[in-house]
Amino acid sequence: TEDNEGEDPSERDLAMIYKRRIQWSVHKLAHRRQVVEELLCDLLRVCRENFLNSPFPVLQPAIGVGSACEGWSPEEEEDVVYCMLVPLKPPSGHAFLLELDTIGEMPQKSMRVRVELVCTCSGEQLGNTTLCFLHHCKQELTGNQEPNILQTLCTGPYLDVQKIALWFQKFVTSAWKVVPQSHDYTMEVLPSIRSCKMKLKKGSRKPLLVEIVFGMQQGNSDIFLSSQPTEVLVPSSTTWLETYAVAEAKFFQHIARQAPRHSCYLKCLQLCARMLVGTGFSQYTLKTVVMHLLTLIPLPSWCRRDFLLRLDDVMKYLNCCLVEKHLNHFFFGNEGMPEEIILPPAFKMAKPLNLFQSLAQDPNAQAVALQEFNEL
Numbered sequence: 001t002e003d004n005e006g007e008d009p010s011e012r013d014l015a016m017i018y019k020r021r022i023q024w025s026v027h028k029l030a031h032r033r034q035v036v037e038e039l040l041c042d043l044l045r046v047c048r049e050n051f052l053n054s055p056f057p058v059l060q061p062a063i064g065v066g067s068a069c070e071g072w073s074p075e076e077e078e079d080v081v082y083c084m085l086v087p088l089k090p091p092s093g094h095a096f097l098l099e100l101d102t103i104g105e106m107p108q109k110s111m112r113v114r115v116e117l118v119c120t121c122s123g124e125q126l127g128n129t130t131l132c133f134l135h136h137c138k139q140e141l142t143g144n145q146e147p148n149i150l151q152t153l154c155t156g157p158y159l160d161v162q163k164i165a166l167w168f169q170k171f172v173t174s175a176w177k178v179v180p181q182s183h184d185y186t187m188e189v190l191p192s193i194r195s196c197k198m199k200l201k202k203g204s205r206k207p208l209l210v211e212i213v214f215g216m217q218q219g220n221s222d223i224f225l226s227s228q229p230t231e232v233l234v235p236s237s238t239t240w241l242e243t244y245a246v247a248e249a250k251f252f253q254h255i256a257r258q259a260p261r262h263s264c265y266l267k268c269l270q271l272c273a274r275m276l277v278g279t280g281f282s283q284y285t286l287k288t289v290v291m292h293l294l295t296l297i298p299l300p301s302w303c304r305r306d307f308l309l310r311l312d313d314v315m316k317y318l319n320c321c322l323v324e325k326h327l328n329h330f331f332f333g334n335e336g337m338p339e340e341i342i343l344p345p346a347f348k349m350a351k352p353l354n355l356f357q358s359l360a361q362d363p364n365a366q367a368v369a370l371q372e373f374n375e376l
Contacts, residue, residue: 026071026266029080033069036082036210037062039181039200044086046175053092055148057164060087062212065245067273067283070252071266074273074283078206081197085215085226085246088164093120094149096159096216098225101239110239111225113159113216115150158238161194161227164214168196194227194234216240221342222247223331231282244331247341251291251330254338259299264307265290268314279372281318288330288355289318295336315376322369325360329353 040062047059066083067073073080090096095118101110153163169189176187181200185208190197192211200208216225225240235241255265269290273283293313294302302310321327328334331343332353359366 026270028077029068029071029073032080032208033064033071033082035208036084037064039179039210040084040086040212042179042181043172043175046178047171050171050175055091055093055152056167057088057149057153057214058091060089062086063215063246063249065213065243065249067269067287070249071256072269072273074270074277079209081209081211083211083213083228083245085213085224085243087215087217087224088159090115091149093118098216098218110235110241112238113225113240114157115154115159116157117148117150155238159240160237161214161240162237165192165194165196165227168212168214172196172198194229215243215246218242218344221344222250223344223347247331247343248287248291250341251338254340255294255299260303262304263299263302264304264310265294265302267307268310271311272314275376279376280369281372285327285355286314286318288327289314289321291330292328293317319373321356322359322366322373325354325356325366327355329355 044059044062051058062084063086064082065085066081068075068080068082069084075081088096095116097114097116099112099114101112149159150157153167154160155163169192172187173189176182185200185202188199188201190199195214196212198210198212200210202208211228214227218224224243224246226243226245227240228243229235230241233241259265269286272286272290276283276286293310297310297313329352331337332347332350334352337343337348354360359369
């Protein structure tokens with residue numbers, strides 16, 4: 001048509017790819033995330049009411065993590081999983097102590113959570129009816145209150161991820177009827193050994209998939225231990241894996257507050273993620289590239305009209321990293337980190353960590369990656 005005569009054919013092709021691959025908007029992702037957040041808020045409120053002063057972990061407010069909660073996803077609408085991390089605090093009379101489970105350089109890939117009894121005798125003197133697990137004999141405790149967490153959710157002295165997941169799944173199944181959303185949604189708990197996966201269905205609408213994972217905060221930082229396994233590692237039931245997901249979610253919240261309205265960075269992520277499905281490039285590699293670019297390119301330059309330029313920047317940056325066999329982890333030794341993201345001191349002082357170390361050690365792997373990139 002006359003309207004298209006001045007258009008670059010490559011731009012028309014890209015527009016068609018964008019329309020075909022991104023079949024639903026970032027706005028819809030945000031709306032469904034809000035539904036999930038409200039559900040988890042109500043579900044955890046019911047949980048706290050049921051387990052008040054009980055010897056079970058104290059569930060903290062849920063934190064939305066992962067691509068869908070950040071506002072982008074490589075999946076089709078019906079396959080998107082909204083992941084919510086629920087931090088755990090010890091119940092009264094107990095303490096959680098983190099122990100390194102692996103030996104080597106940063107990052108710390110895995111840890112165990114030792115549960116220890118602490119004295120609550122002073123609380124008894126103030127009228128607290130819960131007996132001190134540390135100083136009362138087993139006969140007194142058996143007759144007066146439930147078993148402690150060491151007897152129910154631990155293997156040896158260590159908190160057991162699988163036992164926590166099973167405990168929470170049973171709670172959700174029994175408590176669903178008193179959650180307000182039960183009037184609108186049917187709920188099915190799906191099989192999972194390290195988390196609680198829920199499938200919510202409302203009438204004829206596409207199902208909503210939610211995964212609740214459990215976390216343990218490291219100090220007062222935004223770095224947590226998570227019950228969620230990685231793509232390549234399913235650890236033992238007493239092993240918790242370090243995750244940067246909360247820090248990543250806070251980074252995207254920071255960008256959302258600073259960026260102009262209708263910025264295109266989430267759409268760049270979404271389109272690139274769709275294009276990389278089925279390749280050897282991970283979502284985490286792509287997200288790391290975009291996070292670096294968001295600190296290097298001024299945010300006003302991510303307006304909607306700059307979409308093609310920024311998309312080109314993402315692919316050029318990734319290509320450059322492949323050629324140089326080097327992509328820095330975003331949270332280690334990064335001097336451009338926003339101040340509101342709280343990292344352990346060791347992260348700030350660490351040398352930058354190369355996510356492409358395997359390419360540096362294996363020329364054949366680099367050649368394969370470059371060939372795959374060129375085909376994209």
